Amino acid sequence: MIEVVCAIIKINGKILVTQRSEKMSLPLKWEFPGGKIESEETEVDCIRRELKEELNIDVDVQERLDPVVYSYPDFKIKLIPYVVKYISGNIILNEHAQYKLLNISELLILDWAEADIPIVNQIKTI
Numbered sequence: 001m002i003e004v005v006c007a008i009i010k011i012n013g014k015i016l017v018t019q020r021s022e023k024m025s026l027p028l029k030w031e032f033p034g035g036k037i038e039s040e041e042t043e044v045d046c047i048r049r050e051l052k053e054e055l056n057i058d059v060d061v062q063e064r065l066d067p068v069v070y071s072y073p074d075f076k077i078k079l080i081p082y083v084v085k086y087i088s089g090n091i092i093l094n095e096h097a098q099y100k101l102l103n104i105s106e107l108l109i110l111d112w113a114e115a116d117i118p119i120v121n122q123i124k125t126i
């Protein structure tokens, strides 16, 4: 099972969400930015590193939500969500196709990676 952290990034009352590129696994699915935890790395260090690499932003890590375990046809994932607050940095998309800033009520409209759907449902209450 791979362990992946993902970030629910709050910017001025909206949530930043990203669309995977055609070249990534789960192409064109929407997700919360993040990635696989490397050995010797804490979850929080991983979030900070991934958000800098993928989006060029710095954040304040605030709250860990309930992890989701999900089996895709070819791999199993433990997806660990953190609520974070945007602090600084111009957003530069280094890997994703696009991003959107949405209200929580707008999130369910997107075509999410399957593992993310329970997380989208959880954050209706944050």
Ligand SMILES: Nc1nc2c([nH]c(=O)n2[C@@H]2O[C@H](COP(=O)(O)OP(=O)(O)OP(=O)(O)O)[C@@H](O)[C@H]2O)c(=O)[nH]1
Residues within 6 Å of the ligand: 004, 005, 006, 024, 025, 026, 030, 031, 032, 033, 034, 035, 036, 077, 079, 113, 114, 115, 116
């Ligand atoms: N970052 C991120 N990954 C997610 C989410 N939901 C989800 O199923 N994943 C899956 O978690 C895996 C690890 O994410 P990653 O961002 O490191 O993906 P990657 O491109 O390095 O993976 P790859 O090299 O296997 O294609 C990917 O297979 C991705 O599809 C999510 O919300 N955020």
